[in-house]
Amino acid sequence: xxPGKYRSVSGRAANNVEFKLNKDTSSFPGxxxxxxxxxxxxxxxxxxxxxxxxxxxSFPILQRSSEEKILYSDRLSLERQKxxxxxxxxxxxxxxxxxxxxxxITRIQNISNLQKLISLDLYDNQIEEISGxxxxxxxxxxxxxxxxxxxxxxxxxxxSLDVLDLHGNQITKIENINHLCELRVLNLARNFLSHVxxxxxxxxxxxxxxxxxxxxxxxxxDNLPCLQHLFLSFNNISSFDSVSCLADSSxxxxxxxxxxxxxxxxxxxxxxxxxxxQLRQLDMKRITEEERRMASVLAKKEEEKKRESHKQxxxxxxxxxxxxxxxxxxxxxxxxxxxxxxxxxxxxxxxxQDPCQIDGSTLSAFPEETGPLDSGLNNxxxxxxxxxxxxxxxxxxxLSLYGSGALESLDRNWSVQTAxxxxxxxxxxxxxxxxxxxxxxxxxxxxxxxHLKFKETNLVMLQQFNxxxxxxxxxxxxxxxxxxxxxxxxxxxxxxxxxxxxxxxQKINGTEVTQNDMIMAERLFGILxxxxxxELPQYRLISILGDARKKQFRYxxxxxxxxxxxxxxxxxxxxxxxxxxxNRATLNYTTxxxxxxxxxxxxxxxxxxxxxxxxxxxxxxxxxxxNEALQKLWPQMFIELVRDAVIEIRNKNSYMKLCLQQIxxxx
Amino acid sequence: MLSPERLALPxxxxxxxxxxLTYMEDAVCQLLENREDISQYGIARFFTEYFNSVCQGTHxxxxxxxxxxxxxxxxxxxxxxFWRCFRTxxxxxxxxxxxxxxxxxxxxxxxxxxxLTQKAARIVLMDDAMDCLMSFSDFLFxxxxxxxxxxxLDSVAAIYEDLLSGKNPNTVIVPTSSSGxxxxxxxxxxxxxxEGVEASLFYQCLENLCDRHKYSCPPPALVKEALxxxxxxxxxxxxxxxxxxxxxxxxxxxxxxxxxxxxxxxMDEELERLVVRSKLHRTSRQHRAKEPGAFGFQRREKQExxxxxxxxxVPTPYHYRWEPRE
Numbered sequence: 001x002x003p004g005k006y007r008s009v010s011g012r013a014a015n016n017v018e019f020k021l022n023k024d025t026s027s028f029p030g031x032x033x034x035x036x037x038x039x040x041x042x043x044x045x046x047x048x049x050x051x052x053x054x055x056x057x058s059f060p061i062l063q064r065s066s067e068e069k070i071l072y073s074d075r076l077s078l079e080r081q082k083x084x085x086x087x088x089x090x091x092x093x094x095x096x097x098x099x100x101x102x103x104x105i106t107r108i109q110n111i112s113n114l115q116k117l118i119s120l121d122l123y124d125n126q127i128e129e130i131s132g133x134x135x136x137x138x139x140x141x142x143x144x145x146x147x148x149x150x151x152x153x154x155x156x157x158x159x160s161l162d163v164l165d166l167h168g169n170q171i172t173k174i175e176n177i178n179h180l181c182e183l184r185v186l187n188l189a190r191n192f193l194s195h196v197x198x199x200x201x202x203x204x205x206x207x208x209x210x211x212x213x214x215x216x217x218x219x220x221x222d223n224l225p226c227l228q229h230l231f232l233s234f235n236n237i238s239s240f241d242s243v244s245c246l247a248d249s250s251x252x253x254x255x256x257x258x259x260x261x262x263x264x265x266x267x268x269x270x271x272x273x274x275x276x277x278q279l280r281q282l283d284m285k286r287i288t289e290e291e292r293r294m295a296s297v298l299a300k301k302e303e304e305k306k307r308e309s310h311k312q313x314x315x316x317x318x319x320x321x322x323x324x325x326x327x328x329x330x331x332x333x334x335x336x337x338x339x340x341x342x343x344x345x346x347x348x349x350x351x352x353q354d355p356c357q358i359d360g361s362t363l364s365a366f367p368e369e370t371g372p373l374d375s376g377l378n379n380x381x382x383x384x385x386x387x388x389x390x391x392x393x394x395x396x397x398x399l400s401l402y403g404s405g406a407l408e409s410l411d412r413n414w415s416v417q418t419a420x421x422x423x424x425x426x427x428x429x430x431x432x433x434x435x436x437x438x439x440x441x442x443x444x445x446x447x448x449x450x451h452l453k454f455k456e457t458n459l460v461m462l463q464q465f466n467x468x469x470x471x472x473x474x475x476x477x478x479x480x481x482x483x484x485x486x487x488x489x490x491x492x493x494x495x496x497x498x499x500x501x502x503x504x505x506q507k508i509n510g511t512e513v514t515q516n517d518m519i520m521a522e523r524l525f526g527i528l529x530x531x532x533x534x535e536l537p538q539y540r541l542i543s544i545l546g547d548a549r550k551k552q553f554r555y556x557x558x559x560x561x562x563x564x565x566x567x568x569x570x571x572x573x574x575x576x577x578x579x580x581x582x583n584r585a586t587l588n589y590t591t592x593x594x595x596x597x598x599x600x601x602x603x604x605x606x607x608x609x610x611x612x613x614x615x616x617x618x619x620x621x622x623x624x625x626x627n628e629a630l631q632k633l634w635p636q637m638f639i640e641l642v643r644d645a646v647i648e649i650r651n652k653n654s655y656m657k658l659c660l661q662q663i664x665x666x667x
Numbered sequence: 668m669l670s671p672e673r674l675a676l677p678x679x680x681x682x683x684x685x686x687x688l689t690y691m692e693d694a695v696c697q698l699l700e701n702r703e704d705i706s707q708y709g710i711a712r713f714f715t716e717y718f719n720s721v722c723q724g725t726h727x728x729x730x731x732x733x734x735x736x737x738x739x740x741x742x743x744x745x746x747x748x749f750w751r752c753f754r755t756x757x758x759x760x761x762x763x764x765x766x767x768x769x770x771x772x773x774x775x776x777x778x779x780x781x782x783l784t785q786k787a788a789r790i791v792l793m794d795d796a797m798d799c800l801m802s803f804s805d806f807l808f809x810x811x812x813x814x815x816x817x818x819x820l821d822s823v824a825a826i827y828e829d830l831l832s833g834k835n836p837n838t839v840i841v842p843t844s845s846s847g848x849x850x851x852x853x854x855x856x857x858x859x860x861x862e863g864v865e866a867s868l869f870y871q872c873l874e875n876l877c878d879r880h881k882y883s884c885p886p887p888a889l890v891k892e893a894l895x896x897x898x899x900x901x902x903x904x905x906x907x908x909x910x911x912x913x914x915x916x917x918x919x920x921x922x923x924x925x926x927x928x929x930x931x932x933x934m935d936e937e938l939e940r941l942v943v944r945s946k947l948h949r950t951s952r953q954h955r956a957k958e959p960g961a962f963g964f965q966r967r968e969k970q971e972x973x974x975x976x977x978x979x980x981v982p983t984p985y986h987y988r989w990e991p992r993e
Contacts, residue, residue, distance in 0.1 A: 461770050461773055462771070463770070463773050491756065501945065522945045523938065526938045527751060530938075531725075531752050535723070537720045539704055539716060540728075540729075542701070542704045543700065595777060605696050606696055
């Protein structure tokens with residue numbers, strides 16, 4: 001018989017059979033469709049039925065005693081009759097309730113004449129297809145649970161349908177029910193549904209049971225204006241986004257998600273509560289005020305966290321883009337330089353350089369990452385119309401500079417605290433020659449920087465390391481092989497140790513510096529230092545060492561030792577430097593540009609010197625010539641002089657007169 | 668000194684031959700550059716120092732390439748300086764690439780051109796893979812030839828090219844050379860099959876080259892000796908032979924013989940002193956932070972060392988002496 005749940009108030013109230021058809025949903029107690037349906041609610045015994053097989057057709061014909069017909073004129077129960085087909089039912093055209101539960105019926109047939117049928121129960125049969133119902137226009141309750149139905153179809157004429165039970169079938173898709181505008185209860189539990197949509201048109205639906213399916217997302221529920229109870233237990237829902245339409249359904253008050261992956265998440269309860277403020281019951285438990293409050297608090301926290309991480313990822317992305325940009329510019333620059341170099345080389349006949357090789361080696365491998373960004377992130381980044389060409393980053397104790405523009409940032413007003421904390425300075429994509437110019441600034445502004453890192457800075461000569469000597473102190477040095485060809489040299493580490501021996505470095509490129517390394521460095525290059533200091537004439541020593549050191553020397557020259565009492569930092573510094581460093585101090589590095597500039601300046605002087613010397617030489621040669629000429633002519637001249645004199649004096653008297661005459665003339 | 672040939676030369680030519688003017692010009696230039704510093708201790712003193720250093724061969728240290736290359740004496744001094752400074756690298760047995768040798772050269776002469784180093788490397792490697800490692804002595808001797816005789820080598824290269832392509836420069840340019848005229852150019856087919864050029868013909872051309880040009884070239888007799896063993900030779904084979912020839916090396920006078928290349932007892936002694944000093948310095952530095960009292964004797968020693976160095980390193984104007992005299 002019809003379970004009490006489906007009773008409605010209408011017409012006749014026979015025994016304990018009532019048939020409710022009102023739309024008042026509150027009369028429905030808690031769960032509607034369960035395996036309760038499978039319970040053997042006692043069918044009324046006593047339906048005396050005779051099934052007579054007719055010879056005329058393959059179907060058995062049903063016959064009831066007229067007594068029965070009068071007693072139960074509107075209902076017929078054929079439960080557990082081992083029926084394999086629907087029998088022909090004659091003379092019962094006013095039947096309203098028909099029960100075929102627990103049989104083996106495979107097709108719905110022979111009931112098209114029962115046009116007054118209101119409830120048809122075919123629970124637990126073997127029906128494979130919904131058919132044969134097209135004449136049952138009054139049908140309100142159709143129970144097809146536990147069959148083998150694969151598709152919802154052929155329900156077009158059942159416009160008055162109130163309850164449709166299709167649980168325990170093999171249905172994969174919700175379809176062909178959009179016209180059922182009076183449907184209040186739809187049970188699709190234990191089917192093979194993978195998603196929920198196509199629910200529009202079910203304007204009266206109050207209960208939807210989708211338990212035990214394989215549902216991953218739910219749509220269209222917000223198109224159900226009356227839906228109050230939605231059971232999604234034991235499905236495959238893992239995020240709230242896949243059921244986001246539920247938030248828009250104002251009528252929903254009762255929902256179950258237990259048995260879904262989403263229910264295992266830490267954020268499950270408060271996310272659901274926060275998004276569905278209209279909910280009164282979750283997973284069959286009443287929602288308390290406390291819970292709601294907690295939910296909103298937690299949701300706010302989540303929001304904060306998301307915003308924060310969004311910001312972080314935005315920042316990171318910006319940083320990455322900037323670094324990529326800097327890298328690209330660096331590569332272009334290197335290629336340009338390489339092209340110029342190869343052009344010059346091509347002019348020489350001797351060069352055997354392969355230009356392709358150069359290009360290949362300067363291109364750094366930077367994959368163009370276009371990984372999956374959030375759509376939000378993408379939108380935000382559209383706003384970054386100008387991407388920087390350099391990046392300055394302070395991360396705890398590390399100052400990272402990317403791109404030559406970053407060097408200007410050293411001029412900024414760094415707070416003493418921040419500057420004092422920096423122990424590592426890292427340079428990337430900056431020409432070493434440019435870094436050389438800012439090293440004094442580095443020394444002053446970041447006194448605690450002890451570890452220097454260089455990557456892609458074009459360190460090509462050992463000489464360049466000489467420039468690092470001007471710093472106060474370096475404990476660690478890291479030269480990344482990428483972009484620094486100097487690392488390929490066998491002796492580079494020893495040279496660094498040698499030139500910067502006064503720093504007593506601890507580590508180079510991560511490896512500890514041992515006493516043996518230091519000794520080896522000294523052994524390899526010690527003579528260079530000795531030659532550089534002892535064999536240079538003094539004026540060269542002084543001119544090479546430059547102004548600062550000049551002052552030191554002068555100071556020491558004057559004092560001839562340590563002057564007690566005058567202790568300021570510079571003197572200490574200089575003393576220390578002088579003591580430890582002099583023989584290396586002449587090994588300096590002037591950047592190529594400066595060097596060429598200097599040579600240009602000297603050209604003028606050279607020209608002048610040349611002309612000056614030429615003049616001197618001319619003078620000297622003239623004098624020499626004159627001297628030689630004099631040498632040659634002198635004997636002759638001497639003889640002539642003597643001859644003239646003798647001739648003059650030959651006649652004493654006339655000579656005396658001549659002399660007197662000369663004297664009087666002179667007056 | 669007062670030989671008749673010397674007096675026979677006109678003044679200007681004599682000066683030019685001895686490159687006196689180059690040094691004079693350079694001296695005056697240096698004077699102008701460092702006016703303020705030199706005025707401290709007098710111009711006469713400056714000139715003394717300058718020409719002393721020219722004699723000693725230290726004038727080319729850290730100077731620009733145009734000066735280093737200017738006179739044969741400069742070149743010899745440079746070679747010698749390079750040898751003395753980096754002999755230890757060779758002694759250590761490291762094999763270095765051309766680029767690294769170039770770096771070392773640049774330590775002494777900041778704008779030394781890469782070309783020259785490349786050419787020198789080509790001699791060692793026989794124009795083969797340029798990334799190969801070379802030993803110190805190989806490179807040094809090849810570099811000596813390349814650097815000292817660079818102009819000569821350029822002309823030789825031109826001659827070689829001509830000979831290879833079948834032209835005999837002698838027949839065209841120097842008609843008076845008797846032996847050159849009668850020599851027919853080798854049949855093109857022959858030149859193609861065999862490598863290089865015929866040694867004797869090559870030598871003839873070189874001899875003429877030496878006669879014709881002023882700049883320094885190796886003594887022809889020695890060149891003949893180098894070529895005596897071979898029938899045919901390639902350009903780089905010839906250069907390699909030159910670089911390995913002891914006689915030429917001695918004639919240049921810059922570097923010791925190959926066998927003695929790693930020996931320099933005076934410098935080694937100096938080096939030991941430096942190494943010991945650095946050892947002391949390092950250990951005392953490490954101990955400095957700890958108990959100063961317990962290692963008092965070490966610190967004292969270091970102080971002494973410091974004092975010694977500091978006073979020695981600053982030559983006072985009239986006491987131009989280095990404490991550890993080499």
